Amino acid sequence: MAIYLSFKEIWRNKTKYFLFSLVIALISVLVLFTAGLGEGLATNNKEYLEKLNADLLIFQKDVSFSTIESRLDFKKFKRSKRIDGLEDAGPIAFSNVKVITQNEEPIDVSFIGVEPFTPGAPDAINGNNLQTYPSKMVLIDENIANLLSISPGDILTIKSTQGTDDKLFDLTVTGITSGQRYFFRPSIFVTLPTWDRYRPKSDPNNYSTQPVLNVIAIKSNGKYDLNRLSTIISDTLDDIETADIVTSYESAPGYSEQQGTLNTIKGFTFLIGTLVIGGFFQIQILQKLPQIGMLKAIGAPNGLVSSAAISQIIMVSLFGVIIGSTVTFLLASSLPSNVPVYFTPSSVAITVVTLIFIGPLGGLLSIRMAHKVEPLTALDM
């Protein structure tokens, strides 16, 4: 009965409710885009670290878990491999280079040195994994492979500043990994000696097969819990500290501030949505006071009046959120690939459910008003 009444009212006032649904749809688009942007920026920032097959990262001590600031001697990596409780350890060194394209501007990429088949080296989804030999092989992120239409076996030319000169180096693509963005750039992976040879540096002749690392990725064998393992590592190696993966990427410069800003925007949008929906339905109820009074006077129970109001709010909100979600996905699919708006099922589900929930939340006051309507007063008897 409640749904019958609310549906009839919406159906017979289609234009009014459709326009209001559009307002909810616009709020939904804004919230979903903000969520998608947050997810996209976060992914661009952390994708490589998030996908690491590792439990802990070892950093230099007192660098606030900054992968860029952290410097670790290669010997620490060797010693770390002998620590009890480890399944494996992988050295990781970060730098940036440009990838030369045929027709367009060079593309900035994260140039990451790893040891093949250790926790720092991602697996290929196409072609072969990175091998120790031959050198001059590169494993590339699918983002750059798709952008440049590169396949395993092709040559990738990178530009790196050596001393004061920009030098070009050809690398052979051994395989393609899933998306591995890091610091807003797609990533390419080489062995540590190749990395140290081709990374930008002030002295072109200063390179080694055992270069200074940024971090060491640790995979536990499960013998100890991670806290205990961290303590063991800290006791074994000097001047280091460990962090789990989440802490590691959340400690990246600007990451927390960026996500905090986007979450604040999202929160305010939810608040605005709640107030707009609340205001609209409150005005609706005020306009309908005599009608509600009449319904109560002819014997409609309070529960019916309230549930008709709730179901109307839910129907309008649901319709608005469906339109908003559809528009968002259509818009998102037409965006250029370099715009970092990503949608994951979980974040979309949470956002959509929250959007549907704020309707009744915003309408609570109007439902209470409907509940309190006195027939005699409303009918002016």
Place this chain on the structure above:
Amino acid sequence: MPPILSTTNLGKTYRSNNQSVDAVSEVSINVGSGEFVALVGPSGSGKTTLLAMLATLLESSNGTIAVDGYAFDQMNAKQRARFRREKIGFTFQDNNLVPYLTAIENVELMLRLNSKYNASTSTRAKDLLVRLGLQDQLNSLPSQISKGQQQRIAIARSLIHDPRVVLADEPTASLDTQRAQQVVQIFADLIHEENRAGIMVTHDLRMCKYVDRVIQMVDGSINRIIETKSDIDLLAGTSEFDKLSAPELIK
């Protein structure tokens, strides 16, 4: 035959700032099956307060009200709402209809509220509207039809669920004379035919010729009851009868 509706020493007192005002006092009336009663009197005489109490919209301060011998003075709000939708049909002065429901849907609303909606009762609702001359407006929204037609729909709605008591609060207030007479005549006919107990509050004394009894109220109490049809017919529309609504002139 026992009355359908009876009140005994019914009263309503409003209290504020140590003052009490008797809006209705010592009203005892009986309305039988198929009987249509008009409540008349000047503004503030307690007609609407009495009607609100009879409709269980207002609790009485003293006395009793019974429908079919069942007193409902002690009911809680939920029980009163149920009683209203099952036993009472109500037509108001204005704001009678749900604006987003068509004529037939407005009548069927009472059936739905009482869980009596089915193909057979829906046909009955249509028949009733046809009888009221609304065969061409079955699917019209209230905003698409005249006030008189709206009041006829309200009358149909007040009768469709087989209520024992039918109440009307100035149902012709917003109608011209011709339409008002049509509406009240149809109302009276249906009450008589279907053996309901009907009470109508009215300021338009010309409508009293369609009722079986006129109860005149003054200052919250019954001042005069015109019992016989012949007296009503004699008085209806005359200046003498009009004075019923202004009893201070009689004094």
